[in-house]
Amino acid sequence: MQKIGLIKTDEDAVRLLNIALEHEWAVSFEYTIHAYSMPKATFFYHDPTMKVRKDARAQTIQIGIDEMYHALQLGLIIQQMGGTPSFKTDEVIRYPRILDNLKRDRMTEDLVTDLYRSAEIVEGAFPKIQNMVLNIAFDEVRHAAQFQAMIDTLEAEGQQEALCFRHAPENRDKEEIQLLHEIMRIENELMHRYLKYTLLFSDHQDLSQRLFKNAIDQMRHWDKNSGTLVMLGDVVRIENAETDADGVEKSLSPMPDLYPGEDRMAALESLLPTEEELVRLYEKLLPLFPEGEVTDRLTPNLALDREHVFTQTYLLENARQVVGLE
Numbered sequence: 001m002q003k004i005g006l007i008k009t010d011e012d013a014v015r016l017l018n019i020a021l022e023h024e025w026a027v028s029f030e031y032t033i034h035a036y037s038m039p040k041a042t043f044f045y046h047d048p049t050m051k052v053r054k055d056a057r058a059q060t061i062q063i064g065i066d067e068m069y070h071a072l073q074l075g076l077i078i079q080q081m082g083g084t085p086s087f088k089t090d091e092v093i094r095y096p097r098i099l100d101n102l103k104r105d106r107m108t109e110d111l112v113t114d115l116y117r118s119a120e121i122v123e124g125a126f127p128k129i130q131n132m133v134l135n136i137a138f139d140e141v142r143h144a145a146q147f148q149a150m151i152d153t154l155e156a157e158g159q160q161e162a163l164c165f166r167h168a169p170e171n172r173d174k175e176e177i178q179l180l181h182e183i184m185r186i187e188n189e190l191m192h193r194y195l196k197y198t199l200l201f202s203d204h205q206d207l208s209q210r211l212f213k214n215a216i217d218q219m220r221h222w223d224k225n226s227g228t229l230v231m232l233g234d235v236v237r238i239e240n241a242e243t244d245a246d247g248v249e250k251s252l253s254p255m256p257d258l259y260p261g262e263d264r265m266a267a268l269e270s271l272l273p274t275e276e277e278l279v280r281l282y283e284k285l286l287p288l289f290p291e292g293e294v295t296d297r298l299t300p301n302l303a304l305d306r307e308h309v310f311t312q313t314y315l316l317e318n319a320r321q322v323v324g325l326e
C-alpha cells in the first residue's frame, strides 16, 4: 500500500486522497463480501466499544458501511478541490475459513490506520482535510479492535475451522442462480455509479440526495439478495476472481474502475437503461421460483427498481426542460 506522504499543494491533496479513496472502496466491498459469506446470528462477540454482545456478521456489514462513508467523505473533498474521485480498487480476497477473513480485515485496519497517519499535512494548509484524516483514522482504530474481538472470540470458542458459504458446483447450471448473480453484479455496479453521481452533483444538493437514496436502495437489494443466495445454497460472487488450490479467491477487479457519465445529461441518460435492465432481469427471474419465501424476498426489490425507472425517467426529462442547467 502506498503512503499518503507530504500534502503541500491542492494537487498533492487530490492525488493522495485518491490513494485513500481507492482503498476505502476496496474495503467497504471486501468487508461486506466477507460478512455475506458467513451465517447470520451465529458468531457473537463482546464489542469493545459498544459494550454489548454483537453478531459478528452484522457488525462486519456495519463496518463496511462506515468505509463507504469514508469513501464518500474523501470523494466529496476531491470533487470540491476540482479533482476526479477514483473508482479503482485494491485486490479483494475471500478465504474459505471465516477466521482468515476476519484476520485479513483486522490486518487491513492496521494498514489503513498507518496510511492515514502517514499523511504529513503542512501545518494550517488544509485544516479540514487534516481534521477529516484524524477522524477517519480513529474509526479505523475502533474497527481494528472490533475485528480483533471477533477473532479472539472465535478462537476461544474453538471455531477456527468454521467455513464460509460456498458456491455449490451444481449451481453453475442453474439459470435462476446465475440470473441472481447477474442482478447482484448490476446492483453493485449501479450502487457505485449512483455514488459517483452523488459526488459529481454535490453542488446540486437535491439531485445529489436523490441519487444517494437510490445508491442506498441498490445496496439494500444487494444485501437482501446475498441472503437469498445463501437460502438457495450459494454465496455472493466476487467478480473476476481466481480460486487457487487452497480455495482462496482473489480478484484484482471486483468492480469496474470507470463508470459512464461525466456530465449531468450523460449521467442521467446512462442510468435509465441500467435500471430498465434490472427490472427486466427481475421479471425474468421471478417466474423461475414457486410463489413463497424466495419470491417474497425478490418482489420488493423489483417494485423499488420500477420506482427507480419512474424517478430516473423524470429526472432526465426535467433536466432536459430547464434552461441554464449545466
Ligand SMILES: [Fe+2]
Residues within 6 Å of the ligand: 024, 066, 067, 070, 112, 136, 140
Ligand atoms: Fe475506512
Ligand SMILES: [Fe+2]
Residues within 6 Å of the ligand: 063, 067, 109, 112, 139, 140, 143, 144
Ligand atoms: Fe476501517
Ligand SMILES: [Fe+2]
Residues within 6 Å of the ligand: 218, 275, 278, 304, 305, 308
Ligand atoms: Fe434500482
